[in-house]
Amino acid sequence: MTDAPNRLTIRRPDDWHVHLRDGAVLEGVARHTARQFARAIVMPNLSPPITTVAAAAAYRERIVAAAGPGFTPLMTAYLTDTIDADEIARGFAEGVFTAAKLYPAHATTGSAHGVTDVANIRPVLERMEAIGMPLLIHGEVTDSHVDIFDREAVFIERTLSGLVRDLPGLRIVFEHITTRDAVEFVEGAGPNVAATITPQHLHINRNAMFAGGIRPHMYCLPVAKREVHRLALRKAATSGNAKFFLGTDSAPHAVGAKESSCGCAGIYNAPYALESYLAVFEEEGAIDKFEGFASLNGPAFYRLPVNEDTVVLERSGAQVPELIDANGTPIVPFHAGETLAWRFLG
Ligand code: NCD
Ligand code: ZN
Numbered sequence: 001m002t003d004a005p006n007r008l009t010i011r012r013p014d015d016w017h018v019h020l021r022d023g024a025v026l027e028g029v030a031r032h033t034a035r036q037f038a039r040a041i042v043m044p045n046l047s048p049p050i051t052t053v054a055a056a057a058a059y060r061e062r063i064v065a066a067a068g069p070g071f072t073p074l075m076t077a078y079l080t081d082t083i084d085a086d087e088i089a090r091g092f093a094e095g096v097f098t099a100a101k102l103y104p105a106h107a108t109t110g111s112a113h114g115v116t117d118v119a120n121i122r123p124v125l126e127r128m129e130a131i132g133m134p135l136l137i138h139g140e141v142t143d144s145h146v147d148i149f150d151r152e153a154v155f156i157e158r159t160l161s162g163l164v165r166d167l168p169g170l171r172i173v174f175e176h177i178t179t180r181d182a183v184e185f186v187e188g189a190g191p192n193v194a195a196t197i198t199p200q201h202l203h204i205n206r207n208a209m210f211a212g213g214i215r216p217h218m219y220c221l222p223v224a225k226r227e228v229h230r231l232a233l234r235k236a237a238t239s240g241n242a243k244f245f246l247g248t249d250s251a252p253h254a255v256g257a258k259e260s261s262c263g264c265a266g267i268y269n270a271p272y273a274l275e276s277y278l279a280v281f282e283e284e285g286a287i288d289k290f291e292g293f294a295s296l297n298g299p300a301f302y303r304l305p306v307n308e309d310t311v312v313l314e315r316s317g318a319q320v321p322e323l324i325d326a327n328g329t330p331i332v333p334f335h336a337g338e339t340l341a342w343r344f345l346g
Contacts, residue, residue: 006315008287008342012307013274013294015040017136017175017196017247019266020063020073022046027066028326029252032270034071036344038307041136041247042073044101045110049078053091060096074098074302076136080113081105081120085127092133098302099134099173100124104142104155108221109251109265111138118159125163129170134302136173139182140222149206152222153181164189173301176201176249178222180232186243187236194301196247197237199276200267200334205230216263217332220251223265237277237293238286245297248273255323255330268324269334274311275318276335278342311346318343 015037020030033040042063044050050059056075063073077088077100091097102121103114115121128135139160140151164172174186174195186195200220205227208218218224236244250273251266258264269276274294281290299306320335 008278008290008313009310010291010313011295012038012309012311013246014038014298014307015248015250015270015273016173016245016298016302017041017043017198017249018270019043019045019249019251020066021252022059022062024327025252025329026062028329029250029268029270029331030063030066030071031068032324033250033273034067035346036270036274036311038070038309039072039074039304041098042075044076044078045103045108047110049080049110049113050075051078051080051083051113052087053094053096056091056096076101078103078113079115079121079124081116083121083124085124088124088133089127089131092128092131097133099136100128101136101138101175103138104140104159107138107140107142109253118163125167125170129167132171132303134171134173136175138222139174139177148223149225152177152179152225156181156185160185164193168192171301173247175247176222177233178225179229183232183236187241191243194243194245194297195236196249197233197244198247198249198267199269199273199280200224200249201230202234202237202280203230203276203334216258216260217267217334217336219258219263219265220249220267221265234280234284238281238284238289240286240289240292242292242297242300244293245301246277246294247298252326252329252331255332258332267334268331271324271333272318272320272335272340272344274313274344275340275342278313279340282341311344313342314345315341316343317341 103111
């Protein structure tokens with residue numbers, strides 16, 4: 001932090017929530033994440049999902065091969081109604097699973113095999129509480145009668161508050177929070193409850209999806225909310241509170257799968273993730289809080305050492321392309337066509 005005003009050096013960050021996919025696309029996207037981040041919590045919502053230690057170990061090898069040296073993928077187990085607590089615990093003990101992910105069934109892309117009622121996985125959650133294994137939650141109800149913009153807040157009421165009350169020792173990351181309600185819930189909970197925040201939810205509110213026409217590349221889940229929520233997220237991220245840390249939720253989909261009569265949810269932000277976050281910290285006058293959010297708070301929650309090496313960003317402008325070729329799959333990145341003030345140098 002002793003740099004000149006146009007240069008910033010911080011410990012190398014980690015991404016605590018990313019979708020790397022598999023096959024050819026993995027080969028195309030993994031190196032974007034590995035360029036900026038030392039480690040990443042890799043989401044298990046492949047098709048079929050990662051539900052066994054063997055599948056996670058094999059997927060980890062494919063990621064390491066695609067990303068190249070110097071990058072450590074941290075694997076997660078996809079919880080289902082019938083998942084075996086012993087398999088989860090064994091994966092954690094063997095260092096294959098860093099955490100387990102709870103997708104309410106049908107909440108989002110690749111969640112068809114998710115949990116229909118948290119009561120069904122109660123023994124698994126109790127086991128995770130006992131062994132100190134983090135539970136990562138996609139926090140939205142899936143009840144189609146609940147307005148889509150209310151699904152996170154209703155999840156807190158109907159599910160999350162009960163979980164935290166009944167399993168007070170369970171370590172929980174409320175993933176990609178999008179509301180003031182979520183910020184307040186996390187702030188009011190014990191030290192074992194934290195949250196990730198994406199760049200898009202710091203930059204856009206729900207108007208961005210409808211600016212002059214329908215904008216599929218601004219659509220992700222949980223969906224962006226009203227401005228009041230965006231402002232609460234910006235305040236939380238830049239506050240210095242260690243419960244909030246970086247998780248991009250970078251979720252690549254081919255341009256054709258987004259620009260469709262039923263476009264996929266997901267924003268691809270990995271190539272310019274740090275530039276995107278840093279713009280927010282600068283606008284909020286909180287560049288001094290950036291390293292905590294990006295590089296320190298996550299490892300502290302996950303009980304992992306911070307990274308030893310550093311990265312440099314320079315205030316020289318990063319021009320984001322309209323389209324990125326991810327090994328043959330064209331993907332529109334977040335901030336496509338914009339120039340961001342800071343540039344990641346490495
Ligand atoms: C994610 C995806 O595409 O896998 N999409 C998204 O909008 N974030 C799934 C998810 O994390 O919800
Ligand atoms: Zn995600």
